[in-house]
Structures are given as C-alpha cells and as structure tokens.
Amino acid sequence: MTDKLTGAAGRQYVTDAIRHSLRSGDLVPGQRLVENDLAESYGTTRSAVREALQDLAAEEIVEIIPRRGARIRAVSIDEAIQITECRSALEQLCATKAATQANEAQRTELRRIGTEMRQAVADGAVHTYSALNQRLHELVVEASGQEVARRQLERLNGPMVRYQFRLALRPGRPAQSLQQHLDIIDGIVSGDATAAARAAAVHLNDVIEQLRSSATTSSATAPTRT
Amino acid sequence: MTDKLTGAAGRQYVTDAIRHSLRSGDLVPGQRLVENDLAESYGTTRSAVREALQDLAAEEIVEIIPRRGARIRAVSIDEAIQITECRSALEQLCATKAATQANEAQRTELRRIGTEMRQAVADGAVHTYSALNQRLHELVVEASGQEVARRQLERLNGPMVRYQFRLALRPGRPAQSLQQHLDIIDGIVSGDATAAARAAAVHLNDVIEQLRSSATTSSATAPTRT
DNA sequence: GCCAAACATCTTGTCAACAATCTGGTTGAT
DNA sequence: ATCAACCAGATTGTTGACAAGATGTTTGGC
Numbered sequence: 001m002t003d004k005l006t007g008a009a010g011r012q013y014v015t016d017a018i019r020h021s022l023r024s025g026d027l028v029p030g031q032r033l034v035e036n037d038l039a040e041s042y043g044t045t046r047s048a049v050r051e052a053l054q055d056l057a058a059e060e061i062v063e064i065i066p067r068r069g070a071r072i073r074a075v076s077i078d079e080a081i082q083i084t085e086c087r088s089a090l091e092q093l094c095a096t097k098a099a100t101q102a103n104e105a106q107r108t109e110l111r112r113i114g115t116e117m118r119q120a121v122a123d124g125a126v127h128t129y130s131a132l133n134q135r136l137h138e139l140v141v142e143a144s145g146q147e148v149a150r151r152q153l154e155r156l157n158g159p160m161v162r163y164q165f166r167l168a169l170r171p172g173r174p175a176q177s178l179q180q181h182l183d184i185i186d187g188i189v190s191g192d193a194t195a196a197a198r199a200a201a202v203h204l205n206d207v208i209e210q211l212r213s214s215a216t217t218s219s220a221t222a223p224t225r226t
Numbered sequence: 227m228t229d230k231l232t233g234a235a236g237r238q239y240v241t242d243a244i245r246h247s248l249r250s251g252d253l254v255p256g257q258r259l260v261e262n263d264l265a266e267s268y269g270t271t272r273s274a275v276r277e278a279l280q281d282l283a284a285e286e287i288v289e290i291i292p293r294r295g296a297r298i299r300a301v302s303i304d305e306a307i308q309i310t311e312c313r314s315a316l317e318q319l320c321a322t323k324a325a326t327q328a329n330e331a332q333r334t335e336l337r338r339i340g341t342e343m344r345q346a347v348a349d350g351a352v353h354t355y356s357a358l359n360q361r362l363h364e365l366v367v368e369a370s371g372q373e374v375a376r377r378q379l380e381r382l383n384g385p386m387v388r389y390q391f392r393l394a395l396r397p398g399r400p401a402q403s404l405q406q407h408l409d410i411i412d413g414i415v416s417g418d419a420t421a422a423a424r425a426a427a428v429h430l431n432d433v434i435e436q437l438r439s440s441a442t443t444s445s446a447t448a449p450t451r452t
Numbered sequence: 453g454c455c456a457a458a459c460a461t462c463t464t465g466t467c468a469a470c471a472a473t474c475t476g477g478t479t480g481a482t
Numbered sequence: 483a484t485c486a487a488c489c490a491g492a493t494t495g496t497t498g499a500c501a502a503g504a505t506g507t508t509t510g511g512c
Contacts, residue, residue, distance in 0.1 A: 007466060050494090053279070058284035067473055067494060079280060079395065082374040088317040089375075091503070102473065148308040149315075152378060233496065260463070273496065276464090293464060293503055 010048030015055050022061065022072065023161050029074035059158040068194060075159045077215040081208055084154050088204035091137070094144035095184060095200040099128055099193035100142035107189050109139060114185045121174050129174045136181060140188065140200075167210055180206060186197055228395055236274030241281050245266055248287065249387050254302035258286060285384040303383045303441040306314065307434055309382050314430035317363070320370035321410060321426040325419035328369035333415050335365060340411045347400050354401045363408060366414065366426075393436055406432060 005013050018038075021027040038049045053070045056062040075083070102110070113136050118127040125191040126171025141150045157164075167173060201218035231239050243262075247253040264275045279296045282288040289299040301309075328336070338360050346355040367376045383390075393399060406429035413422030 025461065036493075046494095047468095051280070054280060057283075058281075061269065069474095069494065070279075082372055085319055085372065086316060086378060089319040090312060093311060128297050134418040146308055146311065148312050152312060154383075156374075156378075178267065262463075271497070272464095295464065297502095 002087070005042070006046070007045075007048060009045035010016065010042070011051045011055070014038060014042050014044060014049055014052035018052070018056060019061070019158075023165075027072050027167075029072045031072045033070040033072070036124065037070070037142040052068060061158045073159060075162065076184050077211060080160060080163045081211050083160055084204060084208050084211060087153060087156055088201060088208075090156075091140065091200045092147045092203060094141045094146050094153075094197040095188060096193045097144035097146055099188045099191050099196040099209050101145050102130070102188055106139060106143040110136075110189055112184045113139070114182050115145060117181055118136075119176060122177050126168065130168045133168075133177075133181065136185070140184065160206050163211065163214075166214065170210070170214075173210070179205065231268070231270050231274070233271075233274060233284070236268070236270035237277045237281070238276035239266060240268050240270060242273055242375050244282060245287070245384075249391075251391075253298050255298045255388070257298045258322070258373055259296040259298070261295070262418065282351040285381055287384045299385060301388065303437060306386060306389045307437050309386055310410070310430060310437060313379060313382055313435075314427060316375045316382075317366065317426045319431060320367045320372050320379075320420045321414060321422040322377050323370035323372055325414045325417050325422040332365060332369040336362070336369075336411045336415055339365070340408055343404060343407055346426050347404050352394065352400060357396045359394075359403075359407065364413070366410065369414070389437065389440075391396050396436070396440075403429065403432065 016025065018033070033053065035046050035049045035053070036050075038044075039046045042049070051061060053064060057064045057070065060073060062070045064070045098106075113132055117129060117132050117136075119125075120132060137153075148213060180199065183199035184196060184203060186200050187193070231446060244253065244259070259279065261272050261279070262277045264270075264278075270276070279288060279290060281289045283296065287319060288296045291429045310321045324332075341356055343355060343358050345351075345364075363379075367379060406425065409425035410422060410429060413419070413425050
C-alpha cells in the first residue's frame with residue numbers, strides 16, 4: 001500500500017474515485033455514502049471525505065441531507081431530458097462559434113473523428129464509437145473557445161453518466177446517430193455556423209427522443225433502498 | 227446582539243452576507259477574504275466561514291487559492307460576454323418553452339410587467355425598471371418549467387452583479403431595451419414560441435453589444451490591490 | 453543605498469475528540 | 483397483535499488546538 005492520502009490530495013482522490021465508481025456502476029443512485037467508511041476504504045481522513053462530498057454535492061452528483069448524510073443522487077428521466085435540453089442550447093452555441101473560430105488543427109481532428117466514426121460503425125465497435133462521440137462533443141466545445149459554456153456542460157454531464165451509458169448500448173444506436181454527428185462535423189469544418197448549430201440541435205433532439213422512449217421501455221428509476 | 231450564528235445557519239448567513247456586500251459595492255473584485263476576520267465580524271466560527279467560502283467558490287463568486295486564501299473573483303469583460311452568450315442560449319430555451327407552458331397566472335403577470343415597464347420608462351424610474359427587468363427574466367424561466375436551466379442561470383448571474391449594475395445605469399438604456407422586453411412578453415403571451423425565442427436572442431445580443439462597447443468606454447477591470 | 457537571507461507574524465490546512473442527532477429494534481402496556 | 487415510548491448503536495456536526503505554509507520586515511553584507 002502507498003502512503004496515506006492526506007488533506008487536499010485525499011479530497012481530490014476521493015472525488016475522482018467516486019466519480020469513477022459511478023461510471024463503472026459500482027455505485028448506484030440512492031446508495032448511502034458514509035464518511036467513515038469512505039475515509040477508511042480510500043485511506044484518508046474524514047475531513048477530506050467530507051470536503052470531497054461537498055464538491056460532489058455542488059456538482060449535483062451526490063445529495064447531502066443535513067444530519068442524514070450523503071447519497072448518490074437519482075436523476076429522473078424528466079430531469080435527464082431537461083439536462084439534455086440545456087446541453088442542446090449550449091452545444092448549439094458552441095457549434096456556432098466553433099464554425100468560425102476553430103483553428104486548422106481542430107478542423108483536421110474533426111475530420112479524422114468523422115472518418116473513424118464511420119469506421120467504428122462499420123466494424124460494430126460500440127466502445128470505440130462511444131469514445132469518439134465523447135471526444136467529438138469535447139472538441140466542438142474546445143474549438144468554440146467558450147470556456148464558460150465548457151464549464152457549464154461539464155457540470156451538466158456529471159449526473160448523466162448513468163443515462164449516457166444506457167443509451168449508448170441500445171442496439172442500432174450508433175448507426176442512427178452517425179449521420180447526425182457527421183452533419184455537425186461538416187457544418188463546423190465548412191465554416192457554416194447555421195448548419196452546424198442546426199445539426200447539433202437535430203442530434204440532441206434525437207437524444208431527447210431516445211430518453212423519452214426509454215422512459216416507457218425500462219422501468220422508471222427505481223429508488224434503490226437498503 | 228443576537229446569539230452567535232453557529233454551523234449550518236452561520237454558513238448560510240455568511241454566503242448571503244457576502245453576496246449582499248458584493249451587490250452593494252462593499253466588496254470589490256480582488257479583495258481578500260480572511261477567514262478569521264469574517265468569522266469575527268459576522269459572529270460565526272471559522273468553520274462556518276470556510277464552508278461558506280467553498281460554496282461561493284463553487285458559484286465562482288470567490289476564488290480560493292490554496293494556502294493563500296479567498297478573494298472576490300474579478301470577471302473580465304471577455305468573460306462577461308461569454309456568460310451572456312450562455313444566458314442567451316438558455317433563455318432562448320426558456321422563452322421557447324414558456325410560450326407553450328406558461329399558465330394563465332403567469333401570462334397575466336407578464337402582461338402586467340409589460341405595462342409597468344412602459345410606465346417606468348415614461349417616468350424615468352430607473353430603479354423600478356431594473357427591478358421589473360429582473361422579475362421578467364425570472365418569470366420567463368419560471369414559466370418554462372425548466373428547473374435545470376433555472377439553476378444554471380442562477381449560477382451564471384452570480385459573478386455578473388457588478389456588470390448588471392453598470393449597464394443598467396447607462397443613460398437611455400431603459401428606453402433602448404424596453405421594446406426588446408415587450409417583444410419577449412408578446413411572444414410568450416401569444417404562444418408564439420419562435421417569436422419569443424427570437425426576441426430573447428435579440429435582447430441578449432444587444433446586452434452583449436453594450437458590454438463590448440463598455441469595454442472601450444470604461445477602463446478595463448482594474449485589479450484592485452491592497 | 454541596495455540586495456539577499458533569516459526571522460516574526462499572519463493565515464490557512466489538518467486533525468482528533470466531543471456533542472448532537474438520527475435509525476432501527478426492543479420492551480411493555482393495552 | 484398493535485402501538486408508542488424508550489434505548490443502544492451508528493453517523494454526522496462542531497469545535498479548538500496544532501501544523502504548515504506564505505508574506506512582509508528586519509538585519510547584515512557588499
């Protein structure tokens with residue numbers, strides 16, 4: 001075992017660890033996060049854990065109820081839709097700006113992502129496609145130079161990991177979104193701000209549709225009790 | 227003197243107090259916030275102040291540098307513009323939804339605000355107009371039912387108080403924005419989502435223009451040193 | 453007179469013990 | 483058998499003391 005992670009380092013470590021556990025499914029919504037347990041299992045002190053939990057609460061990943069402790073926040077489908085609507089608004093903004101602001105390196109990477117996405121769909125490489133998808137959205141924001149929007153989007157995505165996961169695994173989903181992604185890329189690369197924004201809107205509307213239909217398909221987010 | 231504000235109560239009290247001091251100009255960007263001093267002057271403990279500062283840092287109102295303490299964050303004009311661009315994107319979303327989702331009470335209040343705004347401009351009542359302006363933006367968001375956007379917009383406005391203040395006092399500003407506000411109201415009240423969104427976009431583009439021109443008029447945000 | 457190193461002071465970061473509160477189960481009366 | 487009051491254990495909240503780091507000042511050398 002390495003040294004005990006103390007103070008600020010521990011704080012960062014714990015937030016990262018929890019975020020990661022959430023992504024990998026080790027933590028489910030509703031699950032209690034007991035300060036002492038976390039401190040022990042991560043080899044930190046309770047203060048570090050406490051502060052980490054505050055950070056995660058600010059990101060709305062966990063919910064802290066006074067005197068009752070922290071638990072992983074459950075995101076209802078309705079809220080997931082609202083989050084995606086906000087993402088749509090902000091990503092349209094970024095796509096618009098990216099179309100005029102992106103530099104050559106960024107345009108080149110966009111084109112490359114487009115090619116690789118086509119390839120991934122042809123190969124049925126779901127995981128690769130998902131990674132490219134994420135990189136694409138990141139790159140659009142980066143190329144727009146809109147730092148404020150970047151931070152907002154980061155925040156919005158925090159509580160969404162669960163749903164992103166669920167959607168990406170739907171059969172036929174990559175094929176369905178491929179053209180939408182390519183349209184976004186085309187719009188930006190060709191410098192057509194309006195087209196880029198419209199393509200982003202179309203794509204995110206489709207994501208919202210998927211969320212809506214998943215509301216009826218899968219059971220509603222069951223409150224996971226102990 | 228009342229009792230000492232301890233714990234969670236103190237935490238809330240301190241965040242509110244600092245927010246208020248910022249609004250009223252008692253605190254200027256760059257100003258240091260020393261934990262002990264704040265604790266003493268607000269009659270709280272250092273822990274409460276510490277947590278309050280963390281909250282304010284999450285809202286990007288203060289900036290915490292490790293081992294160096296907290297200070298009021300300075301917002302550059304460039305960042306103010308980015309913030310307003312995000313506001314624009316999100317308020318267009320809200321205006322769109324409000325046009326179809328607003329209930330009768332909300333539509334009635336919107337109409338009333340329109341009338342009172344006209345009156346305030348006619349009377350030259352700058353302060354009244356400014357209050358109506360704020361209420362209008364709030365109400366649009368409220369009527370949209372978009373809770374996520376509401377929280378995002380709240381966060382965006384936190385660091386902006388200084389600029390809002392500066393803009394509202396420009397001579398002739400109310401008269402200039404009146405028509406834009408009335409257009410937003412009309413769009414929503416008449417249920418024309420597209421018109422409402424477009425009106426919101428026009429209004430916020432104009433705010434951005436104002437910010438741009440204020441960049442050349444007034445001196446850039448001078449780093450206020452001790 | 454100017455610069456650099458040592459120092460004193462101020463300020464934040466960390467921790468561990470203690471207090472307050474909640475939870476769930478047990479007991480006893482009806 | 484049901485319900486309410488109570489009790490024990492678990493968990494979070496709060497505090498004060500101490501450690502560690504930054505800042506500004508003084509001192510000594512050149």
